[in-house]
Amino acid sequence: MSVPFSRFSEYFLVVAKSGNLRKAADQLFISASAVHRQIALAEEELGVLLFERLPNGLKLTLAGELLYADLLRWQKEFKQTCVRFDEIKGLKRGSIEFGLIAALSEGFVIDALTSLQTEYPWLTFNIHTNGSDEIVEKIINTEIDFGLILDPILNAQLEVLSFIEIPLGFVMSPEHPLAKNKKLNLSDTIEYRHIIADRPLVIHERVMAIYKKQSFTPTFETSTNDIHLMISMLKRNMGISIMSYLDVYSAVKNQDLVFIPIVDRAVQPLTLALCAGSRRQLSRISKLLIQSLMQNMESIKADF
Numbered sequence: 519m520s521v522p523f524s525r526f527s528e529y530f531l532v533v534a535k536s537g538n539l540r541k542a543a544d545q546l547f548i549s550a551s552a553v554h555r556q557i558a559l560a561e562e563e564l565g566v567l568l569f570e571r572l573p574n575g576l577k578l579t580l581a582g583e584l585l586y587a588d589l590l591r592w593q594k595e596f597k598q599t600c601v602r603f604d605e606i607k608g609l610k611r612g613s614i615e616f617g618l619i620a621a622l623s624e625g626f627v628i629d630a631l632t633s634l635q636t637e638y639p640w641l642t643f644n645i646h647t648n649g650s651d652e653i654v655e656k657i658i659n660t661e662i663d664f665g666l667i668l669d670p671i672l673n674a675q676l677e678v679l680s681f682i683e684i685p686l687g688f689v690m691s692p693e694h695p696l697a698k699n700k701k702l703n704l705s706d707t708i709e710y711r712h713i714i715a716d717r718p719l720v721i722h723e724r725v726m727a728i729y730k731k732q733s734f735t736p737t738f739e740t741s742t743n744d745i746h747l748m749i750s751m752l753k754r755n756m757g758i759s760i761m762s763y764l765d766v767y768s769a770v771k772n773q774d775l776v777f778i779p780i781v782d783r784a785v786q787p788l789t790l791a792l793c794a795g796s797r798r799q800l801s802r803i804s805k806l807l808i809q810s811l812m813q814n815m816e817s818i819k820a821d822f
Contacts, residue, residue, distance in 0.1 A: 527589055529556045530568070534586045537575045612803040613642035617653035617665035619720075621745060624768040626814035627666065634807050641803065649718065657795050663804045664794040666811070668720050677796040680812045682819045683787040684764045686724060687779040691755035697776045704734045711757035712736035716743040720788065725760045728785060749775070762788045767818065790815070 533542040533553060543550040561568055568582035578586060618627060635641060646656060650667035657665050658675045670678060688702050696702060696710070714736070715721045722743075729735070740757060742748055745765055752759055752766075753774050760780070769775040792811055794800060800808070 526556045526560050527592075529553050530560070530585065531589055533557065533569070533576060534578055534582065537577065539576065612638070612640075612801060613644060614801075614804050614807055615644040615646070615662045616804075616807075617646040617648055617656055617662045617667075619650060619653070619666060619668060620647055621668075621762075621765050622666055623647065625771075626767070626818060627811065630807060630810040630814050633810060634803075638803065650720065654793070657793060657798075660795060660798060663798065663800055664792065664808060666790065666792055668791075669789050670791040670793060675796055676793050677798075679792045679794055679808060680815055681789055681791040682815050684762045684790050685779045685787050686721075686728075686760060686762050686785055687777050688758055689752055689761045689766050689778075690758045690776050691752060692773065692776050693755050694758060694776070696758065696778075699778060701781060702778050704728070704732050707758055708734075708737055711738035711740060713748050713751050713757040713759040714739055714741040715745070715748060715759070715761065716741045719743055719745060721760075721762055721765065724762075724786075724788070728760060728780070731784065763818075764788065764790060 529542070529546065532545050533539065536542045536545065539550045539553055543553050546553065557568065564581075566581040567579050568585060569576040570579055631643065635643075644662075646653065646662055646665075648656070650669065653662070653665035653667050654670070654673070654676060656662045658673070664679070670676065670681075688696070688707065690697055694710075696706065699706070715725055738757075740751065748759060748761070749766060749769055751757060753769065761777075763770070763777055763779075766775050766777055770777045792808065792815065794808075
């Protein structure tokens with residue numbers, strides 16, 4: 519965080535580090551004349567030269583070196599002041615209690631938590647991993663601050679803060695014979711083993727509806743209600759599966775799996791929603807995590 523006391527302090531530090539007005543101006547995204555004007559005005563007011571003007575740039579004078587050292591010290595002290603401000607606002611001893619579905623145990627949620635924990639290492643996180651219905655119940659009963667759920671049902675006691683639609687698609691290992699295809703139909707997969715999500719996984723009903731609509735029965739199949747086991751089998755090239763992009767987001771990002779979206783208007787996407795109680799007063803630190811989660815959700819949307 520930069521010292522907010524004056525525009526000059528920011529300009530002076532950048533010029534001192536670069537030793538060049540033009541380079542400093544580029545870093546500050548302003549004109550070199552504006553930087554020079556701030557330096558000249560400060561020298562006039564202080565009654566001392568802060569820089570030696572040399573043919574190849576600028577060099578700090580003794581007065582400039584003293585000011586540079588003091589500004590660095592003031593920066594450090596100001597950071598400590600901000601920490602004390604956090605204590606006053608309740609961030610120093612804050613805790614966040616929230617819920618999420620098992621499919622989010624990796625990926626953008628962990629990214630948001632890592633970032634927040636790095637900035638506020640004293641925070642306490644209480645994370646509840648449940649099904650969407652259980653998370654909604656906990657939100658309504660004020661047992662948790664907020665939650666990430668799939669396909670929320672309209673409820674006067676539930677407020678949807680943000681949502682994204684998650685497409686369904688065929689998932690397989692990069693070594694699978696169909697992995698290079700840009701587009702796939704169910705009929706293209708008939709000779710390959712299908713790894714099928716079983717109840718109570720949310721995706722189960724969607725997969726069964728797709729099979730039924732196209733009168734499709736896999737020749738070979740393996741079923742399981744463990745999403746992590748499905749992903750492990752797919753990585754080992756043990757078959758192909760219909761899953762949501764959310765289920766395999768991290769593995770696809772790491773190029774461990776391939777996701778080919780199903781292009782069919784009749785196949786409805788899943789809705790991932792960030793929800794809180796409609797009358798819940800959220801703490802400042804909870805709002806910071808929610809803001810980070812919303813930004814990360816938008817970045818996932820950009821992948822579709």
